Structure formats: C-alpha cells, structure tokens
Amino acid sequence: MRQGLADRAAQSTALPIEIGFLSHHGHAPEVLWQAAAFAQAAGVSADEYLIREGLIPEDEFYRALAAELGLPFLASPRLSPKVRYPESILAGIAPLARPKPGFVSAPRGSALAHLIRSRSAGRLLAITTPTRLRKAVFRAQAPLIARRAAHDLADKAPDPATGISYGQIALLFVVLTLISFGLFHAPGPAIGVLGAAMGPLFLGVIVLRLATSGLSNPVEPLAQPPRAEDADLPVYTIIAALYREKRVVARFLEALARLDYPAAKLDIKLVLETDDRETPEALRSIALPGNVEILIAPPGEPRTKPRALNVALPLALGRYTVIYDAEDVPDPGQLRLAVARFADAPSRIACLQARLTIDNTDDTWLTRLFTIEYAALFDVLNPGLAEIGSPIALGGTSNHFRTPVLRRIHGWDAWNVTEDADLGIRLARLGYEVKDLPSSTLEEAPGTLILWMRQRTRWMKGYVQTAASHTRRPWIMLRQLGFWRFSGALALTWGAVLSALVYPLFTGLYLASWLVETEQVQALRWTTAVNAYALTLFVSGAFAMVVPACVALHRRGLWRLMPWILLLPLYYGLVSVAAWRGLWELAVAPFRWNKTSHGLARTSRAGLFQKHQASPAVTRSVNTAPP
Template identity: 80%
Template sequence: MRQGLADGAAQSTALPVEIGFLSSHGHAPEALWQAAIFAQAAGVSPDEFLIREGLVSEDDFYRALAAELGLPFLAIPRLSPEVRYPDSVLAGLAPLAGARPNFVAAPRGPALADLLKTRRLHRLLAITTPTRLREAVFLARSPLIARRAAHNLADKAPHLATDVSYRQIAVLFVVLTLIVFGLGYAPGLSTGILGALMGPLFLSMIVLRIATASLNNPVEPEDHAIRIEDADLPVYTIIAALYREKRVVARFIEAVSRIDYPASKLDIKLVLEADDQETLEALRSIVVPRNVEILIAPPGEPRTKPRALNVALPLARGRYTVIYDAEDVPDPGQLRLAVSRFAEAPPRVACLQARLTIDNTDDTWLTRLFTIEYAALFDVFNPGLAEVGSPIALGGTSNHFRTAVLRKVHGWDAWNVTEDADLGIRLARLGYEVTDLPSSTLEEAPGTLRLWMRQRTRWMKGYVQTAASHTRRPWIMLHQLGIWRFSGALALTWGTVLSALVYPLFTGLYVASWLAGPEQTPELRWTAAFKAYALTLFLSGAASVFIPTCVALQRRRLWRLMPWLPLLPFYYGLVSVAAWRGLWELAIAPFRWNKTSHGLARTSRAGLLQKHQASPAVTRSLKTAPP
C-alpha cells in the first residue's frame, strides 16, 4: 500500500508542471502521466492535449487551476472597455472592469507553466476558461469585431476592395442595351464588331482551356508524400461559416473528426450568425469535440460568408488555415498532404486549392451536369492554370492558406459575394501563387433549378464585382501581373462574365447565319474571311468545352456521364440566364447573399449516409468514384 502511494507520489512529481497540479484535485497521476507521454509524442503542451482530446473538461481544468493558485474563478468575466481584440484572446489575458482583481487569465502552454512556477501577480488575477474569456471579449468588443470583419480590407488596401459604383453599373447596362439593340437592328454589323472586340478575350479562354487539358494532373498524387511524424506537424486551423445548416452540421462534425491529423493540433472554428438558433441547437444536441470552437459573429452588415470568415481569421492559431463549407467531406489525408506540399513549395505559394467533386451526382439531371462541370473545372482547368502560372479564381471551399499570408493580404472581401474568386486574383496581384492540391472534397450540388439558379446568380454577380473591382485601374494590374498573367486574369473574370452574357446571342446568330439562305438574310452576309474567323471561334469554343470535360470524366472514371454531354449547351444557356439575373441583382441588391440550402441530397457516389445521420460511412474513395 505504502509502496503504491510512493510510486504515485513519484509519478506526480515527475509530471509536467502544466498538468501536475491536477493530481491534487481528483485526477489520477497514472492517467496524467500517460497523457503527458502522448502529448510529447504529438508535440503539444500537456494541458492542450488533455483538453483538446477530451480527457479533462475545460471547466474542470481551470476551476482546479484556480483552486491550486488560490484565485477566484470567474464564470462570467466583466471586462474593461479597454480590452484588446484579438490580442486578449490570443494571449489569454484581459483587463477586468473592477478594481481588484485587475486581470482575468486563461493561460495555456508556456504561459500556464510560467504562472504555476512563479505564482507572480496572483493577487491581481482571476481565472476563467479560454472559451469564457473569448465570449467575454466578443461581448465587450462586438462593434469593433463587426467593423473589422466588414471593412478591414477597405481600410487597409482600398485599391483592392470591392467598389462597384452605380455609375459603373449604369455604364455596363447602357453598353449591354446598345449591344442587344444593335444585334436586333443590324445583326450582321453588330456581330462583326462584337466578334472583333471580344474575339481576343474569348480566344484567350479557349487557348487556356485546351492547353490545360493537355497537361497531366491526375486526381491522386503520383508521388507518395513521406508521412510526417505527429510531433513535427504544425497546428492547422479549420474555419467553416455556417448559417441554417441544422441538416448537415452533425455530418460535418463527423467528417472533420475523421481527418487524419492529431486532434490536439486541430484548431477548428465554426462561425455562426447571432440569429441562427437552429444551427446552434443542432450543435448542442450532438457531442462536439473539444477542439471545436463555436464563434458567434456580432450582428452587422453585410450578411455574407466572407464577413463570417473574417471574424474567425484573427483568432486562427494554425500555421495553415483551410476553409470548408458545411456540406463538405474532405479526404481524411488532405491536411497531411497539404503540410507536405507547403513544405516543398517556395514561400510565394500562398494557397493550395484542393479538388472539389460532387457527391449527389445521381439526384437529378442538373446534379449530373453540375458534376461534369466541376470535374472539368477542378480536375483539369484549375490544376492546369496553376501549372502554367496563371492566376486562379479559387473555389469557395478547400482552400489551404499560409495563415500569415492570408492575414497579410487582409483576409476576405466581406462585400464580394464570390470572395473566393476575388481572393485568388488579389493573391496574384500581390505576388503570390496558388497551386493544385490533388486531394478531393465531396460537395453537395443543388438538385432543383430554383436552388441552382439562386446559387449561380450569386456567383455571376460576384464575378462582375470581381472583374469591375480589379480592372478599375487596369494599367496597375498589368504592371503587377505582367502581360501573360494579366491576360489570364481578364479571361477568368471578364471572360467568364461576357461569355455567359453573349453565349445565347452569338450562338443563335451564328447558327442562323449558316442555316439561312443568303437571300433570306441579306443582313447576315459575311465575307469569306469573317465566316472563317467565326467558324474557327465557334468550333474551337466547342472544343474548349468538350475536350476538358472528356479528360475530366476519364480522370474521375465517370464515363457513365458521357450520354449527358449533349446537354451541356443547354446547361450553359442556363448559366447565361443566371448571368443576366446577376447583373440585375447587382443593381438592386449588390451585396445580398443567396443562401444555398444543404442536406437535401438523395444519392451519394461515395456511400455517405444522408438525412440527419451523424456518422457518415465514408468509403475508401473520396478521390475517385466507380464508373
């Protein structure tokens, strides 16, 4: 008996100071000793390991700390108006409103060890948990947090912020009206002028699309990355902005829990809006891992995803930060692969774009076409652009960033409704590069035309915002990017918008000019040279759509979708409708965020369980799907 007590005492004295005190507050020294060994193997402080692995609750840990130090524990700290954001949260120390104690602390790691060793200033301190301290800071500095999230980019770099004036919108509408009028009154002349003006831009898009299809960018990495030891892995931040996601939030928590990465090194932040009680209640109804923080964004405008992401960015503790959407199921090895790719890449590589692929392909004809579109974009076009050094319009999720660079470029533009495309162009303008990450994330596509149209209208509206904002001073953009990357940026922004807007007009007039007899349509008589130019543009445009698509279906082993390819011209006609809707919405509600509803999928290529299931059965293949 005495020998057992002696052994326990010996173990207790050998425990790291960050957790050793817990043995005097009801925690078994043997369990603490084992946790210390695992923490050392993971390369994290013992207190972080205990809490983030769920071995000790945050409240129990800090109440025991307060008792050990003989300090008061504050469940609801009342902070001084002088509290600093985000410094107080990151430092774990904030001034209190009363006379004494002067400060409230939620120390972690080295700060915790120092406090326990020295016991300095203990009369001036109270203790609370990191969660309670963060909530108190958010309460005290809500207006400041809301303003920074919405206006930080405009305040720090106004020349890079979204600034689409009503004058620009009016000019754009006047130009489009003249185009439509010209095509109706003098279609031959108008088509010739427009073809001559827009031809170089469209040819740039065609060349880029066909060139990227010729490059070898398989879905899975060809080189096998060396597995990095847990102790050498950096802290990785995951941010997800959620709004009315009660149907999928449990599945998302399960998906990130399956990521092959030490839980004690995952800094997961879910950002909710203040009025989103349904998602908050859904989170309360499930077991949320201890490495997940729930942030409530202070009320403010605009009500957009990038604003919510900006709320979390200042608090990111990871060397790298990845953005996921609520319906995402990333490949479990994605973060480890990203760490190895960042380690190999030069510092100018600021972002890795993972592959997005649709899971609910077989829901409707629309989800099948959406799958084809995403395969061509994320498995062929974007990886090819990265390889040739062109700017990339990022996808809205699975963007892996160097956190320091993301803060340096001032995060996301809260007023741009395609913040991903804007950030991709901004990174290029500031001298950074985006490269491909051959790791897949499963997404849910909207299954009805109404939901699809709302989403695509927002995307096209955002592309107009991005194009107009970055070309306000085109000579500056040209100087920053050089002629080649400048051409690529124009093709990705204005090329995407203009091609969608004029697609049905040009296609209809072109087909009519070849089908109709010259005596019936004298106004559409073209010279042989112009007809040859138009034919070249038309055929190469069709090739730029179908060649990357076929390559993508081969890479994803989705040949069963080949019969749906003839519907692509109709599908891009719908994109054109969305583009015109986007222009109209830009005039009447430029910053409105059309929310995409998730959790409505009926099928799953990867075998995920649907409809309120908290434990999705993720199969071996997030990267590829069976044919």
Template identity: 80%
Template sequence: MRQGLADRAAQSTALPIEIGFLSSHGHAPEVLWQAAVFAQAAGVGADEFLIREGMVSEDEFYRALAVELGLPFVVAPRLPSDVRYPDSVLAGLAPLATARLKFVAAPRGHALVDLLKTRSRRRLLAITTPTRLREAVFRAQSPLIARRAAHDLADKAPHLATDISYGQIAVLFVALTLIVFGLGFAPELSTGIMGILLGPLFLSMIILRIATASLHNPIELNHHTHRIEDADLPVYTIIAALYREKRVVARFLEALSRLDYPASKLDIKLMLEADDRETLEALRSIDVPGNIDILIAPPGEPRTKPRALNVALPLARGRYTVIYDAEDVPDPGQLRLAVSRFAEAPPRVACLQARLTIDNTDDTWLTRLFTVEYAALFDVFNPGLAEIGSPIALGGTSNHFRTAVLRKVHGWDAWNVTEDADLGIRLARLGYEVKDLPSSTLEEAPGTLRLWMRQRTRWMKGYVQTAASHTRRPWVLLRQLGLWRFSGALALTWGAVFSALVYPLFTALYVGSWLVGPEHFPDMRWTAAFNAYALTLFLSGAASVLIPACVALHRRKLWRLLPWILLLPLYYGLVSVAAWRGLWELAIAPFRWNKTSHGLARTSRAGLFQKHQARVEVTKSLNTAPP
C-alpha cells in the same frame, strides 16, 4: 496497497507541471501520465492535449486550476470597452472592469507553466476558460470586431477592395442594351464590333481551356509522399462559416473527426451568425470535441460568408488555415498532404486549392451536369492554370493558406459575394501563387433548378464585382501581372461574365449564319469571312467545353456521365440566365448573399451520406426504445 500509492506518487511527481496539479483534484495520475506521453509524441503541451483530445473538459480544467492557485473563477468576466482584440484572446489575459480584481487569465502552454511555478496572488488575478474570455472580449468589442471584419481590406488597401458604383453598373447596362438593339437594327456593324472586342477575350478562354486539358494532372499522386511525424506537424486552423446548417453540422463534425491529423493540433473554428439559433441548438445537442471553438459573429453588415471568415481569421492559431463549407467531406489525408506541399513550395506559394467533386451526382439531371462541370473545373482547368502559373479564381472551399500571408493580404473582401474568385486574383496581383492540391473534397450540389439558380446568380454577380474591381485601373493590373497573366486574369473574370451573357445570342447567330444561308443576310459584306470566323469560334468554343469535360470524366472514372455532356449547351444556357439575373441583382441588391441550402441530398457516390443517416436512425431508435 502501499506500493500502489507509491507508484501513483512517483507518476504524479513525473507529470508535467501544467497538468500535474490535476492529480490533486480527482484525476488519476495514470491517466495524466499517459496523456503526457501522448502529448510529447504529438509535440504539444500536455494541457492542450488533455483539453483538445476531450480527456478533460475546458471548464473542469480551469476550475481545478483556480482552486489549485487559490484564485477566484469568473464565469462571465466583465471587461472594459478598450480591451485589446485579438491580443487579449490570443494571450489569454485581459484587464477586468472591476475594482477588486485587475486581470482575468485563461493561461495555456508556457503562460500556464509560469503561473503554476510562481503561484503569485499579488496580481489580483481571476481565472476563467479561454472560451469565456473570448466571449467576454467579443461582448466588449463587438462594434470594433464587426467593423474590422467588414472594412479592414477597404481601410488598408482600398485599391484592392470591391468598389462598384452605380455609375459603373449603369454603363454596363447601357452597353448591353446598345448591343441588343444593335444586333436587331444593324447586325452587320454590331456583330463586327463585338467580334473585334470580344473575340480575343473568348479566344483567350478557349486557348486556356484546351491547353490545360492537355496537361497531366491526375486525381491522386502516383507516389506516396513522406509521412511527417505527428510531433513535426504544425497547428492547422480550420474555419467553417455556418448559417442554418442544422441538417449537416453533425455530419460535418464527423467528417472532420476522420482527418488524419492529431486532434490536439487542430484549431477548428465554427463561425455562426447571432440569429442562427437552429445551428447553435444542433451543436448543443452534439458532444462537440475540445478542439472546436464556436464563434458568434457580432451583428453587422454585410451578412456574407467572407465577413464571417474575417471574424475568425485574427484568432487563427495555425501556421496554415483551410476553409471548409458545412457540407464538405474532405479526404482524410488532405491536411498532411497540404503540409508536405507547403514545405516543398517556395514562400510565394500562398495557397493550395484542393479538388472539389460532387457527391450527390445521381440526385437529378442537374446534379449530373454539375458533377461534369466541377470535374472539368477542379480536375482539369484549375490544376492546369496552376501548372502554367496563371492567376486562379479559387473555389469557395478547401483553400489551404499560409496564415501569415492570408493576414498580410487582409483576408477576404466582405463585400464581394464570390470572395474566393476575388482573393485568387488579389493574391496574383500581390505577387503570390496558387498551386493545385491533388486531394478531393466531396460537396453537395443543389438538386433543384430554383436552388441552383439562386446559387449561380450569386456567383455571376460576384464575378462582375471581381472583374469590375480589379480592372478599374487596368494599367496597374497589367504592370502587376505582366502581359500574359494579365490576359489570363481578364479571361477568368470578364471572359466568364461576357461569355455567359452573350452565349445564347452568339450561338444563335453562329448557327443561324450557317443554317439559313447568306441570302438572308443581304446587307452583310464579307459573308464568307464572317462565316469562317463564326465557325472557327463556335467549333473551338464547343471543343473548349467538351474536351476538358471528357478528360475530367476519364480522370474521375465517371464514364457513365459521358452521354450527359450532350446537354452541356442547355446547361450553359441556364448559366446565361443566371448571369443576367446576377446583373439585375447587382443593381438592386449588390451585397445580398443567396444562401445555398445543404443536407437535401438523396444519393451519395461515396455512400457517406447514407452511412451517416443510418447511424442517426440507429441512435434515435436506441434513445426512444423502452427500457
């Protein structure tokens, strides 16, 4: 008995000071000593390890700390309106708006050690948890946080921010109207003008697509990268903007739990909107891990994903930051691979784009075509662009950033509804590069035409915003990018927009010019030259769609989808409809965010959705079974 007590006392004295006090508050020294050993192996503070690994709840830890120090524990700190943001949250210290106590602290790491060593009570200090302190700062500085999230880019770099006037929209509509009328009343002249103006743009896109298909970019690395020890891994921030995601939030947290990365070094931030009660209720019904912070964005405009991301960015503690969507299932080794790639890359590489692939491929004909499209984009086109050094229009998720660079470029444009594409072009303008990350993230594609059209309308509207914003001073863009990267940026922005808008019209003209014969175009001169030009552009355009798709399906081993590429002309016809809808929406609701619904998938190539659903059903049956 005495020997056992002596052993416990010896272990207690050997404990790190930041957790040793817990042995006097009901926590077994053996467990604390074990946590200290694991914390040292992971290269984190013992207090961070205990809380983030879920061994001790945050509330329990800081209440015990308050008792140990003989200081009051404050449940809802009242802070003055001039409290510093985000400094107070990151430092874990803020002034109080009370006469009796001056400061409230939620110390961790070195600050916690210093406080336990000095044990000074003369500071008139109170203790709270980091979560309660952050919520108090958000209450006190809600208008400031909302303004920064929405306007920081425009305030600090207005030449890079989305700025589309109604005059620009009107000019675009007038130009498109003139094209339509011109084709109807003066087809020879109109077609010639469009061929001169748009032909080089379309040819640039065609060349880029075919060239990237010829490059070797496998889905996974053939060689194993050196595995970095846990102690040498940096803290990694994960930000996910959630809105009405109650159907998938549990599966998303499960996917994050499978990441091959120390939980104590994951800084996960889930961004919610103030009116999203259903997602918050779903999270409250889950045992949320200690490394997850649930943040509520202050009310404000615009109600967009990039605004929510901007709220979280100032609080990111990681050296690197990755963005995930609520339905994402990233490869477990993705973060480790990203750390290795960043370590090997020069500092100008600011972002790594992981490969997005569709999981619910077999839901409908639309999800099959979506799978083909995503395979061509993320397994062929984007990796190829990265290899040749071209600007890249980022995907909306699985972007891994150097956090310092992301802050330096002022985060995301809250007013652009394709913030990913905009950020990719902005990084290139500021001298940074985006590289490929050969690691997959499973995504859910919309399975119905209505949901697909809403999503694609937003994308096309955002591409117009991005194209117009970054080319309003084309000579500046040319000077920043150089000639060939400037051409690539035009192809990725205006090329994507105009090719979608005129696709049905040009296809009909090109096909019609060969089917009906020259006698039906009596006013057209140079008929042979026109037909040759039309045939060249048509066939090369078709090749630029089909070749990357075939290469991508080969790399993904999805040969069973090869027959579906015959429907790609129909699919891109739907993209054209979405582009025209996007233009209309740009005029009537330029910043409206068409939310994509998730959790509706019926199939899963990886089987993950069915496995999760099975676990949910088993849990429900156990909870409802009679005792």
C-alpha cells in the same frame, strides 16, 4: 502559497507542471501519465492535449486550476472597454472592468506552467476558460470586430477591394442598351463589331481550356510523401462559416474527426450568425470535441460568408488555414498532404487548391451536369492553370493557405459574393501563386433548378464584382501581373462573365446565319472572312466545352456520365440565364448572399451522404484515457 504549490508539484514529479495539479482534484494520475506521454508524442503541451482530445472538459480544468491557485473563477467576466482584440484572446489575459481593477486569465501551455510556478501574490487575478474569455472580449468589442471583418481590406488596401459603384453599374447597363439597340436596328454590323471586340477575349478562354486539357494532372498524387511524425506536424486551423446548417453539421464534424491529423493540433473554428437558431441547437445535441470553437459573428453588414471568415481569421492559431463548407467531406489525408506540399514549396506559394467533386451525382439530371462541370473545372482547368503559372479563381472551399500570408493580404473581401474568385486574383496581383492539391473534397450539388439558379446567380454576380473591381485601374493590374498573366486574369473574370451573357445570342445568331440568309448578313462586307471567324469561334468553343469534360470524366473514372456531355450546351444556356439574373441583382441587391441549402442529397457516390449516425470520434466520452 508558492512553496505550497512547489511541494505539491514535487509530489507529481513525473507529470508536467501544467497538469500535475489535477491529481489533487479528483483525476487519476494514471490517466494524466498517459495524457502526458501522448502529448509529448504529438508535440503539444499536456494541458492542450487533455482539453483538445476531450479527456477533460475545459470548465472542469480551469475551475480546478482556480482552486489550486486560490483564485476566483469567473464564469462571465466583465472586461474593461480597453480590452484589445484579438491580442487579449491570443495572450489569454484581459483587463477587468472597474470597480475591481485587475486581470482575468485563461492561460495555456507555457503561460500556464509559468503561472503555477511563479504567481505573484500581490497581483490581482482571476481565472476563466479560453472560451469564456473569448466570449467576453466579443461582448466588449463587438462593434470593432464587426467593422474589421467588413472593412479591413477596404481600409488598408482599397485598390483591389470591391468598390463597384452605381456609376459603374449604370455604365454597364448603358453599354448593354446600346448593344441591344444595335442588334435590333442593325444586327449585321452590330454582330460584326461585337465579334471583333469580344473575339480575342473568348479565344483566350478557349485557349486556356484546351491547353490545360493537354496537361497531366491526375486526381491523386503519383507518389505519397513520407508520413511525418505527429510531433513534427504544425497546428492547422480549420474555419467553416455555418448558417442554418442543422441538417449537415453533425456529418461535417464526423468528416473532420476522420481527418488523419492529431486532434490536439487541429484548431477548428465554426463561425455562426446571431440570428441563426437552428445550428446552435443542433450543436448542443452533439458532444463537441475539445478542439472545436464556436464563434458568433457580431451583428453587422454585409451578411456574407467572407465577413464571417474574417471574424475567425485573427484568432487562427495554425501555421496553415483551410476553409471548408458545411457539407464538405475532405479526404482524410488532405491536411498531411498539404503540409508536405507547403514544406517543399517556395514561400511565394500562398495557397493550395484541393479538388472539389460532387457526391450526389445521381440525384437529378442537374447534379449529373454539375458533376461534369466541377470535374472539368477542378480536375482539368484549375490544375492546368496552376501548372502554367496563371492566376486562378479559387473554389469556395478546400483552399489551404499559409496563415501569415492570409493575414498580410487582409483576408477576404467581405463585400464580394464570390470571395474565392476575388482572392485568387488578388493573390496573383500581390506576387503570390496558387498550386493544385491532388486531394478530393466531396461536395453536395443543388438538386433542383430553383436552388441551382439561386446559387449560380450569386456566383455570376460575384464574378462581375471581381471583374469590375480588379480592372478599375487596368494599368496597375498589368504592371503587377505582366502581359500574359494579365490576359489570363481577364479571361477568367471578364471572359467568364461576358461569354455567359452572350452565349445564347451568339450561338443562336451563328446557327441562324447558316440556316437563314438575311439581308443584314448579305450586307456585311467580307462575308466569307466574317463567317470563317465565326466558325472558328463556334467550333473551338464547342471543343473547349467538351474536351475538358471528357478528360475530367476519364480521370475520375466517371465514364457513365459521357452521354450527358451532349446536354452541356443546354446547361451553359442556364448559366447564361443565371448571369443575366446576376447582373440584375447586382443593380438591386449587390451584396445579398443567396444561401445554398445543404443536406438535401438523396444519393451518394461515396456512400457518405447518408442519414447521420453519431460516430465515436465525435461523441467520445470525456472521461476516457487517450486511445
């Protein structure tokens, strides 16, 4: 058998051994020649190039391999309960269940070449595809996979893991009750005490927002890095957690197809849930590229995005991993820019946060204000925080990570409903840094108040989870971060939460104190000093709201939105409502994930959020030669 394989390989000496056998199974040598040349230029094995570029279906390739080797092809292998996850998937080999002991293999690259050259005749073996092997492992180890995705962080690094207890929630509500009682019965002293206690934290938020507004952080890089050869680029993993996304999944795949990156070096993983029927149905109507894998997260709790991401992380093949949401349209050059920035950065730079910008700006008044908020956050505040070395509360998408670091810190906290903010603080506590990536990703903002409120309620609930979890032992956090970075982390977590909660109260009472002279205000000692302190907070807070927005709109060239800045006080009043809703939801449903509906945009600044038309990049015929 071995001599026969060698003779047949010699007949195709110009072809790599991992694809040469295909010429004897109905595939034109000329096409294989071209694929081998393009694979060499891309720096990948010829078999991976054929499959990832969609030039041959995975099933067809591995059935031909099984026929070539004279081995059975297993469409649905039954694996031994001792199969290892994720090792068996990554190695491409797993033990079969009895009564037929042996192994099933889905070899790739060098393992495939070795199998063709030196197959042991005495070894019981069967062939399947990597996709079928992965599904078989998921069937055999579903409980283990579900547990690891949900509890790996808490099991291995419990200190920063979300563990807000009902006792903590009860304590928080007791404090709020006492504050409410004080404001009702003795508003003057209560306001003074609140202002004295929270003032330094609010001033910290204000200083960060104003300081970052003075730093120069354009939305595009000042100089583009030299274009790297495809062969020099690493494999890049893209993970997207999808749930009921039939309206946008085709457009999302189009956006990924437009990325300026070799398709053979993209490792795209779409994570779906078991009870989602519409997304798989939409995917079945698309000719999926060969570099896209569909993972079905095993049933389990919590039902959150970070849990889904944790299902995919152990299987990531890339040196770098980026997270995208279903409605995202990233800049085509974003991955190449990230690779160049990582190459020039020290190893402590674990994450690059790309800029998020709203595309459906003109849908409603709410999307206009959302655009202003996102511009201030991602074009001013976060880049500025990265420049001064402060911790950063990451955005939920377009985070580019060094994959080994992400695994080392045990991925995402499955129980935190703003896993992005938590991960940013956790990276800082573990000695890593986040830097800005001046590349934009288009996002869709919720256009109605109901949808916006559901999304923002989840965000604020998660910020409370993040703030409470990371300050359970504040002395540890202080030792890890140092005083100034610790202060920045407090401003980004508790500062964001508390300022949202008391914003309407403090604003209303401050304005009333100037318009109405109450007995309680008159009874306060040092009235002039108190008013001066309140005036400082009020005026600087207003500047901290307006200045970053103006700077951001200038950088984006969105001057037409400047008049809408006048409505920001109303907008942040809505944020306060969402914060109180989040606090209540934290008590009654702490881990519920309020999903944001996508695909409802009516306008598009970039002209991309339109009715989907299948692009040639997504539906390319699998029988064509490489371009």
